[in-house]
Amino acid sequence: MSFHPRMMAAIHGFTPLSDSSTFTADGLAVDCWHVRNSAHAGGHYVSRHPRFVIMRDGYRIPLSETRDGDLQHCAACFVPAGMEVWSKIAQPGTLRHMDIHVSQDRLHGLMGRPPETVAPFFLRDLRTISPLVQMLADPDRPEPLREKLADCIILELLNQRSTQREIVSDAHVVGRLQGYVRQNLDRKIGVDGMAADVGLSRSQLNRVMRRTSGLSPYRWVLAQRIEHAKAQLASGQSFAEVALHSGFADQAHFNRVFKSLTGQVPSDWMNEPTQSVSAPILQDRAS
Secondary structure, eight states, X not given: OOOOOOEEXXXXXXXXXXXXXXXXXXXXXXXXEEEEXXXXXXXXXXXXXXEEEEEOTTOOEEEESSTTSOOEEESEEEEOTTOOEEEEEOSOEEEEEEEEEEOHHHHHHHHTSOGGGSOOEEESOOGGGHHHHHHXXXXXXXXXXXXXXXXXXXXXXXXHHHHOOOOOOHHHHHHHHHHHHHHTTTSOOOHHHHHHHHTOOHHHHHHHHHHHHSSOHHHHHHHHHHHHHHHHHHTTOOHHHHHHHTTOSSHHHHHHHHHHHHSSOHHHHHTSSSOOOOOGGGSOOOO
């Protein structure tokens, strides 16, 4: 018996590069997509059935559980039935991804317990799943095999949910967080979102920030915003434009934070013979 998931999506900035490929089985539907996205493309998605979203080619898509929440860059995720998800992609490009829609009954049978007991989760890496995803996406493979592959991918994602806590260096954490800040300069950046993006608890993240910068996560984000602002000031943008593009409420807020971190107001810093910008990674540039 074929399965027809019921999903609503409001998207903008995406253009299909090829027809979507769909495979269905009893309680299962697999959609493969290849699209081009414009800058600031995004969408709002909700389905009556649980689904697993898997990015391909090493891509991590920015997703949030709320309209204005922190974006989590994930390689795969589980979205329970009825849960709303928002996406926003800052840079233009292309991406391929796979949606595995599954009925409550089939997922219950695979898990051995009701799907309602599983919370949503976002994974940063696919690890061993990539070859399975590639095989499942191949329309020439026999349907019984593709059905088994889909089940294996679901089970492995659920397994990775409990085991994917990789140990990374402080430098790796800081580098990822600089990218996270760059992607979210236009919104409020919370500690929970930062910690989730690098797979750490709040206390672990605080220790990394203290070790590497001597700052709390909140103050570190402000410092990153100021370094971004310095680069924009050096390029000739006005103080008001820089304040807006660096994520400050207004120019007065920008001036206060700038002085608290540098000891100078922006105009005095600009009048110095040389201006030092220590975090060029936060400058806008093509990826």
